[in-house]
Amino acid sequence: MTSTTTKDLNVAVIVKLEPDFSEGNVSYNADGTLNRAETKSILGPHSAIASNAAFYAKVKYGARVAVGTMGPPIAESALQQAQLLCDADELHLYSDRLFAGADTLATAEVLKAGVSKVEGDGKVDIVFSGHRASDGETGQTGPQTAWKLGYTFLGHVIDYNVDLQSRFVRAKRLISLQGFYDILEEVEAPLPVFISIDPSYKAFFNTVSQRLAFEKYQKEARSRAENYKQFLKVLNTQQLGIDPKLVGLPGSPTIVYKVERIPKAKASRKSEVIDGANRDQLTRVAANMYEVLGGMVIK
Amino acid sequence: MEHYDVAIIGGGSAGLAALKQLSNLNKQAILIEAGKKAGSKNISGGILYSKKPKHGKTFNVEDVYPEFLQDTPVERRITQYMLHATSRDKVFTMNLTAAHEYQANFGYSVLLNKLNGWFAKQASESAERQGGGIVSGVHVRSLNWQNEKTVIETDEIEPFEAKAVIAADGVNSELAEMTGARAKFTPEQLYQGVKVIVKLPEEIIEQRFGIGPDEGAAHLFAGDVTLNHIGGGFLYTNLDTLSVGAVYHYDSLMERPSEPYTLVNALIKNPLVAEFIKDQVAVKEEIDKNLPKEEQLRTRFAVSKLIKTWNELRDSYHSRAARKKLIESGKYKSEEEIRARLDYVQNELATKYYTKFVTDYVELEYGAKLVPDGKRCAMKKPYYKNILFVGDAAGRGIFIGPRIEGLNVGIDDGVRAANAVARAIDRNNFSTQFMGESYSQSIEESPYTRDMKEIDKDYLKIFLDAAKDVPKDIIGQRYGMVFRLMSSGTLRGLAVGFANILGYDKLLPLVESEDTYVQVPIELAEKTGRQVQATYEPTIPTIAQRIAQLKYDDDRVSHIKVLNPKSEFMKKMVTLCPTLCYSMEGGDVTLQHEACIECGSCAKETEWRHPRGEKGVIYQYG
Ligand SMILES: Cc1cc2nc3c(=O)[nH]c(=O)nc-3n(C[C@H](O)[C@H](O)[C@H](O)COP(=O)(O)OP(=O)(O)OC[C@H]3O[C@@H](n4cnc5c(N)ncnc54)[C@H](O)[C@@H]3O)c2cc1C
Ligand code: SF4
Numbered sequence: 017m018t019s020t021t022t023k024d025l026n027v028a029v030i031v032k033l034e035p036d037f038s039e040g041n042v043s044y045n046a047d048g049t050l051n052r053a054e055t056k057s058i059l060g061p062h063s064a065i066a067s068n069a070a071f072y073a074k075v076k077y078g079a080r081v082a083v084g085t086m087g088p089p090i091a092e093s094a095l096q097q098a099q100l101l102c103d104a105d106e107l108h109l110y111s112d113r114l115f116a117g118a119d120t121l122a123t124a125e126v127l128k129a130g131v132s133k134v135e136g137d138g139k140v141d142i143v144f145s146g147h148r149a150s151d152g153e154t155g156q157t158g159p160q161t162a163w164k165l166g167y168t169f170l171g172h173v174i175d176y177n178v179d180l181q182s183r184f185v186r187a188k189r190l191i192s193l194q195g196f197y198d199i200l201e202e203v204e205a206p207l208p209v210f211i212s213i214d215p216s217y218k219a220f221f222n223t224v225s226q227r228l229a230f231e232k233y234q235k236e237a238r239s240r241a242e243n244y245k246q247f248l249k250v251l252n253t254q255q256l257g258i259d260p261k262l263v264g265l266p267g268s269p270t271i272v273y274k275v276e277r278i279p280k281a282k283a284s285r286k287s288e289v290i291d292g293a294n295r296d297q298l299t300r301v302a303a304n305m306y307e308v309l310g311g312m313v314i315k
Numbered sequence: 316m317e318h319y320d321v322a323i324i325g326g327g328s329a330g331l332a333a334l335k336q337l338s339n340l341n342k343q344a345i346l347i348e349a350g351k352k353a354g355s356k357n358i359s360g361g362i363l364y365s366k367k368p369k370h371g372k373t374f375n376v377e378d379v380y381p382e383f384l385q386d387t388p389v390e391r392r393i394t395q396y397m398l399h400a401t402s403r404d405k406v407f408t409m410n411l412t413a414a415h416e417y418q419a420n421f422g423y424s425v426l427l428n429k430l431n432g433w434f435a436k437q438a439s440e441s442a443e444r445q446g447g448g449i450v451s452g453v454h455v456r457s458l459n460w461q462n463e464k465t466v467i468e469t470d471e472i473e474p475f476e477a478k479a480v481i482a483a484d485g486v487n488s489e490l491a492e493m494t495g496a497r498a499k500f501t502p503e504q505l506y507q508g509v510k511v512i513v514k515l516p517e518e519i520i521e522q523r524f525g526i527g528p529d530e531g532a533a534h535l536f537a538g539d540v541t542l543n544h545i546g547g548g549f550l551y552t553n554l555d556t557l558s559v560g561a562v563y564h565y566d567s568l569m570e571r572p573s574e575p576y577t578l579v580n581a582l583i584k585n586p587l588v589a590e591f592i593k594d595q596v597a598v599k600e601e602i603d604k605n606l607p608k609e610e611q612l613r614t615r616f617a618v619s620k621l622i623k624t625w626n627e628l629r630d631s632y633h634s635r636a637a638r639k640k641l642i643e644s645g646k647y648k649s650e651e652e653i654r655a656r657l658d659y660v661q662n663e664l665a666t667k668y669y670t671k672f673v674t675d676y677v678e679l680e681y682g683a684k685l686v687p688d689g690k691r692c693a694m695k696k697p698y699y700k701n702i703l704f705v706g707d708a709a710g711r712g713i714f715i716g717p718r719i720e721g722l723n724v725g726i727d728d729g730v731r732a733a734n735a736v737a738r739a740i741d742r743n744n745f746s747t748q749f750m751g752e753s754y755s756q757s758i759e760e761s762p763y764t765r766d767m768k769e770i771d772k773d774y775l776k777i778f779l780d781a782a783k784d785v786p787k788d789i790i791g792q793r794y795g796m797v798f799r800l801m802s803s804g805t806l807r808g809l810a811v812g813f814a815n816i817l818g819y820d821k822l823l824p825l826v827e828s829e830d831t832y833v834q835v836p837i838e839l840a841e842k843t844g845r846q847v848q849a850t851y852e853p854t855i856p857t858i859a860q861r862i863a864q865l866k867y868d869d870d871r872v873s874h875i876k877v878l879n880p881k882s883e884f885m886k887k888m889v890t891l892c893p894t895l896c897y898s899m900e901g902g903d904v905t906l907q908h909e910a911c912i913e914c915g916s917c918a919k920e921t922e923w924r925h926p927r928g929e930k931g932v933i934y935q936y937g
Contacts (some may be wrong), residue, residue, distance in 0.1 A: 018781065152750050221472075222471070222472045223317055223475070224345055224450055224472060224475050227449045227470075228345070228443075228447070228450065231439070231448060231449070232443060282729075287628065
């Protein structure tokens, strides 16, 4: 049974504070753009899933977990929420006025530098990130950070296991290929790797010891998150040791011209209200279904 | 395969006590509980007793959990214990506080979600220090033996091994069934308990029942509220709720089936009970359908929100601790200010939205469970191979007079089983001769086992004393004679001694009869009872409304399989299932399992399993 956090496996999670798009929390300006001031911010849903994946490494392998985010001081709350999910041992906030206006490439530069600052000489075996952010990100930060770190990139991962002896990771990826969706690909890669977690990922703990460890670390996570500042390091450009030319607006080659609102597609379906007590109407529905399903109905 | 010294199956009060005791003895143990959290599957009446036996020793709650008396994860210390004989609007009352206090250090009203939740917290913290703990949301499916060790298979996680197993899986023990350690309980050995939780603000409870902040009342009912079944009703005060329920001999219900909820309803309709549970309730006025849609919607939200505020504020206003908290938080400056705000909200509701404030009562939760009658079904040798059975799983419930004791018995069993297992670990001997027998012997020495076998003449005297003022002639010739005879100490000693030699169980059909539970109380109430009038008519929720209020984690697959859809027993289940899961379809009994609250009433003639991990009903109060 794993009882203490071992140094056998070091993982890091990259998270993001995002607007809460759930009903009742989100607010839009008159022109349809997001009203950031009025909208509550939370740990992004994809970041939460990445945190869950890191927690799996903690429960199953006793991994040490670090969480990092780039953003203004309020992004601290994303770190706190992530810590609650993954019982992080270390929290990083990469915060500097110079980072403003960063595109994915410039962000990747900061995150790469951040990973190298993780305690223990930045020897991180697995970096987890969400599939993408929900507030207008393109899903490129992950691969770009992996590339800058020189880590093998594994995208759309829905399950993974680590062989601590041979230091290999075996992962299941959900991919689509030539019009086929949901193909499961199993890959093996030597550590270190960069894993972007698929939204459908769900951690499952299937032994007694894992369930016990789960309870224990969850309890620890609750008490740690209450005192998250004790675990927090705030790092600026200089502390991260990055060339200012590579970050923020100067380091961002992307030009966003305008984001178009996608017009709502016109529905071609017709709907009709059926009275469940009316036998004739029900018979008609059954007949239609039979027709549509082409005799596939068994009974 | 993972290996553990001890696996405890079931996280009710009995299993949790076993875990805590094993950890206290520095032994590693894990506890597997099917519910999402310990406490979410358990239901009681209930009063948790701490026993002070005349002979021998019991392991009480405060012995196992030293923090119990400081943390008091309980509701109220019961200081008043009244028995009411009812007949329509007549009630004859006897004070039985002496029976409640008999051989007891204390008795607290409890709600099992909170109580077992607290037990679990204490037990898991101790267990973790020994490398064990609680695994919840896991349902044990089967057991096998490989080289003396038990392999435990579950629906959720990989199999694991244990040297010793403690079966604390309740009255519908699957472990007992799958091992054949005991036969399924029959209706004669069981009671069916049904109860509802009623909401009532803290200080209103205190005023109404004439009790102080640290006090509680218990009221028992017999007579016409039983609808001629053998058993009775109860009402216990919790901190800011009441537990109102009915416990009946299951064979009595089998004989003349009544829907279980009608028995609770009969109790609620009794004028004394109706007056006990009444409260002020806000009733929404129909929204004017002629208003524009948006306006209707806006009004509906506004009213719901205001009523919620009114309820919360009112609960706080009538609670010492909550009032203090509101003032300390700076939200209000004084009690008067809270009162003023409450009046304002009420006025707003009444004048702006035409909300009516009426006298009625509010139910929060409906639940049911079978209770084993230890006198008739306690396992003689509560073990099988390396499995020790505790609590309800071993059939060890006590019914003496109106007192029900299962929680405290389960705790005592749990400790005894833990002690036997700890010794077995020390000697590395898990054989039936060593571990099973030493547990069985310890159980035999438990004062509770004696309570299941013998009538205690001193306890009996309390009842006779309480009935002293009853004119003997009105209880009919037969009973008058018995009363007169038993009132003499010598004769009573003789009679009880004789009865005990004859065998308690042989005497039971006489003691536990329709006469004692129904006819005598009715006669008493009719002839000497005072008249009680209800000032309102309680609006009793329908069973569908009660089910709708419960929380479930639905499972697609049914955990119960009907074996013979034409059997007489199954036909009776159409009436006796507390949530009406059974119905007749063309001569066959069919089951819709979704509303099942896992009471076990249908277990005897079905393939009965607890739902898979986390699935099924989730009690908020218990
Ligand atoms: C209406 C009513 C009134 C009562 N009044 C009183 C009273 O006033 N005083 C009193 O002392 N007692 C009272 N009792 C009795 C008392 O509630 C019970 O005796 C007691 O709760 C039983 O505890 P237990 O731990 O043995 O079983 P339970 O509380 O039934 O616990 C069994 C646990 O095992 C779990 N489980 C079952 N099978 C499995 C499996 N295969 N795998 C994993 N987990 C499993 C269940 O989820 C459950 O949590 C009353 C009971 C009822 C119904
Ligand atoms: S289906 Fe059976 S176990 Fe479920 S509530 Fe009905 S009688 Fe009880």
